[in-house]
Amino acid sequence: MAGMSIAVCLPGSAAKRVDEAVAEAMAPFASDGVGSVERDVWDSYRICASLGLPVLAGHEGDPRLIADRPRWDGSLEPALPGECAGGPRGLIDFRDALRAEAADHAGRVWDRWQEVVSRHLAPDDESVFFYRHLAAGGTRDSYGTSREAADYRAQPAVRAWVDIAPELARPDIADHFSFGWDPVGIGQRSREEYAATYAFSLLPPRNVLTVSGWWYELGDAPLHGACHGPLECVHEPDFGMEHEGVQSYLLALPAETLLVNVHCHV
Structure with missing residues (x-):
């Protein structure tokens, strides 16, 4: 088994219930037959600041930033200076x-x-x-x-x-x-x-779970959380699979949209 990170995008209205909103967005992609999509993606996850999202300079102390969640033993994983587990898109540094x-x-x-x-x-x-x-x-x-x-x-x-x-x-x-x-x-x-x-090219490649429920993982076709598989999916993807498409999507999100860095065990 291995790990991967994904930026989960949530509406700004989820700010007071981040953990519940992340769980709802992630649920369709759970393994062990729990999720609704045919390809199992994760078996556990944690909201995590390690290898997380860069904070816009001068906003490191903003209370709207999302804190790292403890590991199974209650400890916190060290994050690099200037990184966070998430926050409003307007507080994330897109250089x-x-x-x-x-x-x-x-x-x-x-x-x-x-x-x-x-x-x-x-x-x-x-x-x-x-x-x-x-x-x-x-x-x-x-x-x-x-x-x-x-x-x-x-x-x-x-x-x-x-x-x-x-x-x-x-x-x-x-x-x-x-x-x-x-x-x-x-x-x-x-x-x-x-x-x-x-x-x-100045922005790192990221896996993204969009607000509308599309799971974009590098190198794989996107999955929609409401559909079992691509053959029966009638939804239009939010963008193509290219790095530019992912970044364009993130850059165009409203400033209040929440971006949450989630580390998955896959």
Whole structure:
């Protein structure tokens, strides 16, 4: 058996009955045949601040924050400074300023790449050269020093980007902006999609149980708590399975919506 955490989203009206509201939201996903969905998810859980939700700076003492619940032996699990077991969405830190800076910088990166491509032949993605290398009998380990890798780097647009990228490097925002990867992918998305991807990349991936009862666990199709299984479910999911969809959902929640970090034994 293993453990996982999920952010349970509750209406703000549940603030005075958090434990009961979490239990009601979690019940359909219980194991041992108790829950209503066909895939058993958890056999025990606890509202927990460890690996929990980051508190918005300056609000660490707000009484609306949700406290860690004791373990079976009555002890509390140590939480990192600035983390809580939950609270109103408006008190949770979604790194708004840094995300805005990342989106703005990603937009500039996208614009510069378009300038490069406009002056050169459109380059092929590095995957073209990698699979050409494999087809010639090479291996993944030998690709980096292969003729195919050199051919990829010799493309005029890629060579030009090598000179430009240091001016745009911002590893202080995100590792992505160190540019140690194939730049061709920059232009494979719209400016808006590229900017959003690297704004959302600053937020950790989370499992989420939505207000309307959808269980989103990383890597699995969402489950609706009112339905036994996906074949009979007639409900429209709140969003897709992508990291961006989860984060967009959390960011769009009203400020009074409660987010509760629940650690499950699964």
